[in-house]
Amino acid sequence: MKALQVISSAYRCTIEEQDDPAVWITHAMKGQGAELGVVLRGNAVCYSIEGQDASGISFGDWQQTNPPRLDRDIASLVDKGIDVYVIEEDARERGITSSAFMPGLKPITRAALAGLFAEYDQIWNW
Amino acid sequence: MSDYLLIQSQDPFESSATLRDYELATDLASAGNKVTLFLVQNGTLAGRQGANNAALSALSAKGVDVLADDFSLRERGISEESLADGVKATSLETAFDQFAAGTKTIWL
């Protein structure tokens, strides 16, 4: 069984969780032998670029350590052999060109999603 | 080719991402798949006759079967008679049957 993880929501609870739950669960399931691909869609296309820094949060005397590193977490999916696609039009709408994507990420058009979906048994939209 | 069930819980008035979802339904249908867009919750708000819903109305002409959850419609005071052309009211069981039959099901 192969599932395509379509990640559409972004920056929702990343400070509290120190990661994105959809990205995290992709890593966790891959570690259990899951066959997965990933599509970054909607605001989640913003995870495709380097240089994201969520450090520096503090509440009173309490300092948050280990801030989320979404760029690292996405790059690490690629390192694990997971195909990670980024929807070009969604990125362009948000001022990101595909040349800015991190190495290893695969640009894909909205129209090409139908073909990609055909390669997977199930489509999981997060 | 595959069967797809897209469960559309969001409406285009609050979230423009819904229009991208409609596009996805069209693209899947254009690729030769059998596609059902099942409106539920606030997703049904676009199904009311007179709503600014040209993008939704265009779907049935493009081969997408557009259904709407009868409970969600009733909850929002939308009668079957007041649905836009191309949108049909049905029970959640209709969507469930497709899901249980193994149709590729995507919650939107």
Next chain:
Amino acid sequence: MSDKKALTFSIMDGPFEQARIVTVLRMIDIAAKRGYKISVFAYEGAVSLPFAKQAQHPNAVHGNDLAEENHPLAKDWIAALMKTARDNGGELDWINCGLCVDERGMGDAIDGVRRGTPGDLWSCASESDNTLIVGTR
């Protein structure tokens, strides 16, 4: 795989915040009445759905006391779905993501709920006829 369908659902939302949970539980109700094997992986806030300490309250705006208001609680819905599944020869296996439980202090769940990991989601999905992931927004 048996002739009874096996279906997996993953949900992420807690109660009293949005409409997704009601819709998903309506789908699970259909499956329970048909005696299907149902697996639910409760991820993130959804682990609070079967929290045992949920309590009803009266509603002065409605003019109802506690009994009259009969305020719905997600834990009771889930217990009812578990019973319906059993009564119809099926099963509702509710798996709470253990890490999500710990970070929210939601360890006190109703009977029939077990702790699990994302590996359980994958194994349930792999053994099911279909899977529905319901993300949050």
